[in-house]
Structures are given as C-alpha cells and as structure tokens.
Amino acid sequence: MGGASSGVAGRVRVRVPATSANLGPGFDSFGLALGLYDEVEVALTASGLTVDVTGADAVAQDETHLVVRAIRAAFDVLGRPQPGLALRCVNRIPHGRGLGSSAAAIVAGIIAAAALAEADGPASGAGGAGWMLRLADELEGHPDNVAAALVGGFTVAWSDAHGADCLRVEPFEQVRPVVFVPTLRQSTEASRGALPERVPLADAARTLGRAALLALAMSAAEPAAADTRATTLLRATEDFLHQPYRLPATAATGELVGRLRAMGIAATLSGSGPSVLALAVGGQQATVAAGAVTGEFTVLPLSVDRGGAQVLTVDRNG
Ligand SMILES: Nc1ncnc2c1ncn2[C@@H]1O[C@H](COP(=O)(O)OP(=O)(O)O)[C@@H](O)[C@H]1O
Numbered sequence: 001m002g003g004a005s006s007g008v009a010g011r012v013r014v015r016v017p018a019t020s021a022n023l024g025p026g027f028d029s030f031g032l033a034l035g036l037y038d039e040v041e042v043a044l045t046a047s048g049l050t051v052d053v054t055g056a057d058a059v060a061q062d063e064t065h066l067v068v069r070a071i072r073a074a075f076d077v078l079g080r081p082q083p084g085l086a087l088r089c090v091n092r093i094p095h096g097r098g099l100g101s102s103a104a105a106i107v108a109g110i111i112a113a114a115a116l117a118e119a120d121g122p123a124s125g126a127g128g129a130g131w132m133l134r135l136a137d138e139l140e141g142h143p144d145n146v147a148a149a150l151v152g153g154f155t156v157a158w159s160d161a162h163g164a165d166c167l168r169v170e171p172f173e174q175v176r177p178v179v180f181v182p183t184l185r186q187s188t189e190a191s192r193g194a195l196p197e198r199v200p201l202a203d204a205a206r207t208l209g210r211a212a213l214l215a216l217a218m219s220a221a222e223p224a225a226a227d228t229r230a231t232t233l234l235r236a237t238e239d240f241l242h243q244p245y246r247l248p249a250t251a252a253t254g255e256l257v258g259r260l261r262a263m264g265i266a267a268t269l270s271g272s273g274p275s276v277l278a279l280a281v282g283g284q285q286a287t288v289a290a291g292a293v294t295g296e297f298t299v300l301p302l303s304v305d306r307g308g309a310q311v312l313t314v315d316r317n318g
C-alpha cells in the first residue's frame with residue numbers, strides 16, 4: 001500500500017548544523033553552531049522503516065536510530081499516530097568527537113516531524129525554541145548543543161522545572177572557529193562519567209566569572225578591536241569545572257589546547273572532546289591556529305552557522 005493511498009504522505013528535507021558546546025567555562029550551557037551540516041530526508045510511508053545512510057560513521061539502521069527515535073518522540077508530543085518512515089541521511093558531522101552529532105540527529109528528527117505534522121517550524125530568537133528545545137534536551141540529556149543546533153549562533157541554554165530554554169546571542173562578526181578533529185572517538189556518556197560529582201567552590205566561582213565574560217566577549221553587541229577581543233577570549237575561555245578532569249585522558253588534545261593557548265589563541269575542548277575548538281579572531285589568527293596542528297588531527301576552518309536548523313523542502317503530498 002503506498003503512502004498517498006493510505007492517507008499517510010509527506011516528505012521533508014532538513015539541514016542541521018554541528019555544534020561545539022561549553023566553549024570552556026560554559027559547561028552544559030554555552031553552544032556555538034558551526035557551518036558543517038547533516039542533512040536528512042524523511043518520507044512518511046504506510047508502515048515499516050528504511051534508513052539509508054551516506055557518510056563516514058556507521059549507525060544502526062533500525063528503530064534505535066537516533067533520528068528515528070526523535071521523529072517518533074516528536075510525533076508522540078504532537079499527538080500524531082506513528083507512521084512508517086523512509087529516511088535518507090547524509091552525515092557530515094563526525095560522531096563521538098565533541099561536535100554535537102547526536103544533538104544534530106535529534107534536532108533533525110524533531111524539526112522534520114514538526115514540518116510533516118504542520119506544527120511550528122524551528123523557532124529563532126531569544127528563548128523561542130519552545131517544545132522542540134524541551135524535547136531535544138530530554139532526548140540529549142543536556143541543552144547546550146541542541147539549543148545552538150536549533151537556533152544557530154551562540155546560545156546560552158538552561159533547564160528548570162519547565163524544561164530547557166535558551167537565549168540566542170549574535171556572535172561577533174570576525175569570529176573564525178577552527179576545529180581540530182582527532183581520529184580517536186570518545187562517547188559523550190563516557191566523557192561525562194569522568195567528571196566528579198562535586199567541585200571546589202573556588203573552581204566554580206572562577207569558572208563562573210570566565211563564563212560571564214565569555215558571553216559578553218562572544219556578542220556582536222560588544223564592540224572591541226580584534227586584538228582586545230582575542231585577549232579577552234583567551235582569558236574568558238579558561239575552565240576549571242570539566243576540562244581538568246577530561247584533558248588528561250586525551251594527551252594529544254590537551255597538548256594542542258595548551259599549545260594554541262600559549263600562542264594567544266582561545267582554544268578549548270570542543271564539547272566533551274576529544275576535538276579542540278579554537279575561537280580565532282579574524283582570518284589571520286585562524287590561519288595561524290590552523291598551522292599549529294600536528295598530523296593526528298584533521299583541521300576544519302569553519303564559519304559560524306547563524307541560522308540554525310532549516311527545513312529545506314517540504315511536500316505534504318510526497
Ligand atoms: N546522524 C546520526 N544518525 C544516527 N545516530 C547518530 C547520528 N549522529 C550521532 N548519532 C549517535 O550518537 C552517537 C554519538 O553521540 P555522542 O557520544 O553524544 O557524541 P557527539 O554528539 O559528540 O558526536 C553515535 O555513536 C550514534 O549512536
């Protein structure tokens with residue numbers, strides 16, 4: 001039985017950016033959307049599931065597939081019956097490297113389901129991601145990557161009794177993220193397992209100060225000369241909450257973060273790692289940062305994604 005004849009029809013294609021979370025001191029809060037994208041096409045069918053994946057990393061192609069789980073969760077939230085699904089995924093975001101691949105998969109599934117269900121599209125603007133952000137946070141377990149993936153730019157995300165919310169901040173124009181991706185993979189779950197349950201108050205306090213400074217330093221609304229901005233970013237990206245516990249496990253990553261910082265470049269662990277994020281200011285510093293790499297990292301000079309997750313095409317009869 002075909003989709004249209006069963007009354008089950010629709011096809012949507014979505015695009016979701018990679019994200020780098022934390023940016024040093026903003027553990028589980030800060031996110032930056034990057035110009036590297038996964039694309040997913042979802043077609044509704046009468047029954048069953050097919051998943052076609054193009055891209056480097058192998059994933060299960062059954063109901064445990066993260067995009068499928070997110071679509072199903074979104075249809076449940078929207079009170080829609082579960083349809084059959086045919087997915088075509090183009091995966092460009094490397095998995096288990098601290099670039100938000102799981103967040104992108106979850107957001108892709110949610111915005112695809114929303115578009116197919118003719119619900120709200122992805123929200124943009126301060127705190128406006130609504131139910132999609134709340135659901136994405138529930139599935140991901142922390143709101144930072146999913147917030148930036150949904151709305152783009154630099155985001156400050158949090159959760160309270162009402163679920164997750166975020167504030168989107170337009171990043172300053174000259175920011176040039178450079179990402180260094182090692183071949184080593186590290187699951188976020190395992191990396192979170194390395195963190196202590198308690199941290200010294202002094203570490204929390206000095207990280208809090210850096211985070212507040214970083215939120216200002218990332219904002220386009222804060223005018224600053226390039227050299228001043230670079231110096232402030234370097235100071236603002238210090239972290240005492242999670243990186244000290246994670247970096248010892250990945251020697252090459254720790255060494256690269258240290259080397260870039262010694263060069264005056266604001267480098268941090270990207271998300272839970274093991275990739276490194278450098279927040280270069282302007283093309284010249286980005287070139288210097290990219291040149292600091294050794295053979296074991298792939299260097300990705302990226303733009304900031306400012307638009308967030310996008311529905312590229314939708315055909316409700318497709
Ligand atoms: N596009 C995708 N499709 C299906 N599953 C995915 C996709 N992207 C990520 N995943 C799942 O998420 C896992 C990686 O998530 P995680 O450990 O949080 O690392 P990160 O999000 O930093 O890449 C993968 O091993 C896979 O199980």
Ligand SMILES: N[C@@H](CCOP(=O)(O)O)C(=O)O
Pocket residue numbers: 019020021022027028029097098099100101102142144145188191192242270271272273
């Ligand atoms: N705040 C989280 C961010 C994880 O990001 P990912 O890209 O590594 O999944 C953490 O630090 O655990």
